[in-house]
Amino acid sequence: MRERLQNLGRVKLVGAITLAAVVLAVLANLFISWLFDFQTTWFEDVFRAAVIPIFLAPLLSWYLVGMFYLLDSLEKDMSVLARIDSLTLLSNRRYFYQQTSDWLATESNRSRVYAFFILDLDFFKGINDQHGHLCGDKMLERFGVVLQEIAPSPNIVGRLGGEEFAVFLPNASQQEAENLAVRICQTMRCSVIEWDGEKVSCSVSIGVSINMNGQKSTIENAFKYADLALYEAKKSGRDCYRVYLS
Template sequence: MRLVVRRLGRVKLMLIITAISVVMAVILNLLISYIFNYQTPLTQSMLRAAIIPLIIAPVVSWYLLGLLLDLDKLEEEMNKLATYDDLTGLYNRRALFKSCHLLHRLTVRTKETYCVVIIDLDFFKKINDKYGHAAGDTVLKSFGAILKKVTRDCDIAGRLGGEEFCIYLSNTQQDQVGPIVERLNDEIQNNLPKCDGTQIHYTISLGVAENKPGLEMSFEDILNKADIALYAAKNSGRNRMVIYSDELGDK
């Protein structure tokens, strides 16, 4: 019903409901007149039957349709809040994990390789301390827009929390991640956010983990490996990408 209201619009649907109400009232009146043999002129009988629904139906339907549209809008907003991060417009943590789990199960069946990339904005606290939290939000919003631009439709990008983000790169091997990261860095440098007219420079550190066909690992396992690689990138100077290896896992 909500889909019908959304498609036809409030005014058009109100007119349709009113017309149906009038027709049904006229038919019902004629039927009653025929059954009980009321001797009323046809024109007068039809006019009398049409007056009441013609007055009541538009008022009632307009009000009820308005409530239905408000409910539909509220439900849509709640679904959006439950799915997307309100600052960056990316998937929030819950929706990110849900989508990644679904894709992980799909790749197990199709035997495709995918990569998980965890991204951390370097020294983000210093940005907040120097420029203020509003500037920090501007940086996060700008980076979220860049992630949307760089990732493909088949990929998933989301905010894990704070200044940490995650990308699920479908059908991608770890040696294919480098060009994506290069483009990501280029977009950052070409779209530096501004605070009070001052450009805010920032860099990112990235940890990458690959899931190959035949490996009996969960999405959490791959995410944990990407997290280990991220910490290696941060501990080795930041502003770089590190791909997970068994040597990192042994440390």
């Protein structure tokens, strides 16, 4: 993205040079005609009129093609940036909702089972307070990587905001969902980052909502039930998961 923006700067410079060259060439042409009061033939008139476009056409074409290519790639970059969380590179809240809602809206998926996790790092404020926000950011990045490794596609992983994340497991049974929750808790419990020569770790609490028996439901319901389960996990002392069956 940064490279493209630099290229855009270069293209603008070439555009300005091209424009200046056109203006100078036209002025020079007029000046020479005025200075020498040319009595030119029609052939010389046509030749002189054609010289400028012939020499400048490649430059102009290159400029226009470059501009088109860069604007096109910048538009694509913008659309990606609007969907991802810049710190963890996971889906952001809005895109996560869109992905999961799209899955649920598909007719063939409506009667399927799925699990929905809300994951919240424990006492995360303490890490910020004790080691600083940059350390907190590094922990959030680490958690994002852990989630992507443990719950790869077709599962959908997103950062809802702050230290709250979500995972959607399409077609997952209760057993599969619970196994995954156990693995995430264990991995975070053992995961350590180095910060200013100190080892920093952070556990996670997980609220799991499982849509049993393939009942039709919305992502809002799944969210509500997972949130209730998360509340139970926090109340039970954290570093654990709780399940809400619906």
